[in-house]
Amino acid sequence: xxxxxxxxxxxxxxxxxxxxxxxxxxxxxxxxxxxxxxxxxxxxxxxxxxxxxxxxxxxxxxxxxxxxxxxxxxxxxxxxxxxxxxxxxxxxxxxxxxxxxxxxxxxxxxxxxxxxxxxxxxxxxxxxxxxxxxxxxxxxxxxxxxxxxxxxxxxxxxxxxxxxxxxxxxxxxxxxxxxxxxxxxxxxxxxxxxxxxxxxxxxxxxxxxxxxxxxxxxxxxxxxxxxxxxxxxxxxxxxxxxxxxxxxxxxxxxxxxxxxxxxxxxxxxxxxxxxxxxxxxxxxxxxxxxxxxxxxxxxxxxxxxxxxxxxxxxxxxxxxxxxxxxxxxxxxxxxxxxxxxxxxxxxxxxxxxxxxxxxxx
Amino acid sequence: xxxxxxxxxxxxxxxxxxxxxxxxxxxxxxxxxxxxxxxxxxxxxxxxxxxxxxxxxxxxxxxxxxxxxxxxxxxxxxxxx
Numbered sequence: 001x002x003x004x005x006x007x008x009x010x011x012x013x014x015x016x017x018x019x020x021x022x023x024x025x026x027x028x029x030x031x032x033x034x035x036x037x038x039x040x041x042x043x044x045x046x047x048x049x050x051x052x053x054x055x056x057x058x059x060x061x062x063x064x065x066x067x068x069x070x071x072x073x074x075x076x077x078x079x080x081x082x083x084x085x086x087x088x089x090x091x092x093x094x095x096x097x098x099x100x101x102x103x104x105x106x107x108x109x110x111x112x113x114x115x116x117x118x119x120x121x122x123x124x125x126x127x128x129x130x131x132x133x134x135x136x137x138x139x140x141x142x143x144x145x146x147x148x149x150x151x152x153x154x155x156x157x158x159x160x161x162x163x164x165x166x167x168x169x170x171x172x173x174x175x176x177x178x179x180x181x182x183x184x185x186x187x188x189x190x191x192x193x194x195x196x197x198x199x200x201x202x203x204x205x206x207x208x209x210x211x212x213x214x215x216x217x218x219x220x221x222x223x224x225x226x227x228x229x230x231x232x233x234x235x236x237x238x239x240x241x242x243x244x245x246x247x248x249x250x251x252x253x254x255x256x257x258x259x260x261x262x263x264x265x266x267x268x269x270x271x272x273x274x275x276x277x278x279x280x281x282x283x284x285x286x287x288x289x290x291x292x293x294x295x296x297x298x299x300x301x302x303x304x305x306x307x308x309x310x311x312x313x314x315x316x317x318x319x320x321x322x323x324x325x326x327x328x329x330x331x332x333x334x335x336x337x338x339x340x341x342x343x344x345x346x347x348x349x350x351x352x353x354x355x356x357x358x359x360x361x
Numbered sequence: 362x363x364x365x366x367x368x369x370x371x372x373x374x375x376x377x378x379x380x381x382x383x384x385x386x387x388x389x390x391x392x393x394x395x396x397x398x399x400x401x402x403x404x405x406x407x408x409x410x411x412x413x414x415x416x417x418x419x420x421x422x423x424x425x426x427x428x429x430x431x432x433x434x435x436x437x438x439x440x441x442x
Contacts, residue, residue: 110437141402147409196414198406215413221433238441262409269398327433338426344418345429353433358418 062089070232070248071102071284083284090282090289094273098280100288103306105238111300112240112327112334113311114343115214116361119321122205122212124148129316130216133301134287135279137271145265145298146216146313150200151193153209216313217242217263217298218346218354225255225264234295240327240355241300243285251293260347261354264297300324327355 068074068082083100090098127146130136137143193213206212223242226234233249236242256264270292282288283303290296301311305324314322325332334357337343341359348354421429 110434141399143402144406147406147413149410149413193414193416193418196410198410198413215409221436236440240437256405260412262405262412265405266401268401327430328437338430342420343426344420346413346418347416348429353429353436355433360420 065247068247071245072235086284086288090280094275094278094280094289096275096278096280098278098282101281101283101303101306102285103283103303106306106308108326108328110240110327110355111219111305112325112332112338112355112357113219113300114323114334114337114341114357114359116321116323117211117213117358118360119319120148120212120214121319121321122148122150122200122202122207122210123318125316125318126214126313126322129312130298130301132277133279133304133312134299135273135282135289136296137267137273138277139272141269141272143265143267143271143296145263145296146214147198147262148212148214149193150197150207150210150212153211213358214313215261215263215346216356217300218261218352218356219298219300221353221355222351224258224260224350224352228254228258230254237285239305241302241305242297243299243302244295244297245285246288246290246294246296249294251295253295255295260350260352264295266295267292 062085064085069078071079071082074082079102083102086100087098090100127144127148130146131138131142131144134145136145200207219241221240223234223236226236226242229235230252231248231250233246234242234244234255251266253266256262256266267290271290273289278289279287281303283299283306286299286302301309301313304311310324311322314324323333323337325334327334329335337359338357341361343357343359345354345357
């Protein structure tokens with residue numbers, strides 16, 4: 001072979017390798033895009049750019065995160081690596097030392113929550129404390145896990161034992177427009193949410209002629225959201241809390257459709273969490289920053305409750321309307337409320353057995 | 362013509378065309394604008410208000426409370442087992 005031909009062969013070999021590599025990459029990108037659609041293509045691109053980024057703060061997520069398995073099924077070593085990776089990324093991204101706990105469930109505990117609607121004044125302190133504690137998206141979009149419903153007084157009866165009396169009667173429980181009793185045409189043995197408003201904007205609360213009912217995840221004992229999740233990304237932990245592995249969630253929103261309480265929130269876009277407002281004490285299944293395309297909801301502040309602390313909404317309530325405790329302990333606040341107060345649950349007809357109880361003090 | 366179709370050049374032409382079509386499809390696919398995203402968040406909130414309204418809730422009797430608690434606790438122990 002002449003020198004000239006050798007040179008050409010060298011150059012051609014180089015060209016062929018380059019071309020083959022290029023085709024490989026194009027094929028891979030095309031296949032990924034076709035399988036996952038436009039959102040997937042964008043996500044794949046962001047994952048690739050994240051890996052290539054030198055500064056972890058620039059990375060939305062890494063290829064390793066994309067490929068990691070369900071957290072519950074990981075080995076201890078994999079869990080440790082995963083936590084280290086997240087802590088490093090969040091610390092760089094938000095410019096503050098961030099911890100991601102994976103504290104295990106408490107032994108012999110089944111959490112329950114009780115809320116006194118006669119005390120609630122609709123101030124939304126719980127909502128704001130929840131947003132702050134759980135690193136929810138702040139502005140545009142704003143995500144809130146608790147929705148406070150304003151309900152007209154008079155839609156509320158505190159007595160179920162006088163349902164057969166036929167006509168409404170005044171109640172001994174005070175001026176709530178309370179009706180006791182009723183008839184076949186006008187059942188008043190409880191609460192009617194007719195005319196509910198969740199986006200009230202009153203200058204002062206409580207408003208005359210209204211009472212308030214905060215609604216959040218009811219932590220069902222038989223949760224329909226868990227049943228419908230096609231990938232088991234959402235599950236019920238031994239403490240009775242329904243959790244989500246954000247990295248395993250595929251964003252299909254089946255759980256949102258299945259939830260009878262509308263308690264789940266989907267990240268349609270990238271959450272907007274300013275660094276200065278970020279709570280650096282997080283839990284893997286709880287308040288760690290979420291990404292676009294995943295579901296989120298109340299976890300009874302798992303990052304706090306697994307350390308024997310109360311949820312943030314309870315601590316923020318200025319009137320002590322919220323009670324939290326262990327349903328397995330007969331001496332707990334919640335069990336005592338169940339034993340002595342007038343209690344109702346939301347949508348009990350669905351047999352979801354919510355562990356969030358409303359009561360009248 | 363047959364020769365050209367089987368040649369490397371022919372293959373590359375087809376490959377380039379396929380990539381072009383794929384890229385065009387991806388680029389022209391509808392993307393979520395900021396305003397439509399905001400509408401979706403608002404819609405999620407309204408959905409909750411909708412599902413929670415027009416409901417009647419009845420206070421539980423002592424018997425019902427006991428049954429409920431038993432069911433919750435038995436289900437809990439069943440799940441743990």
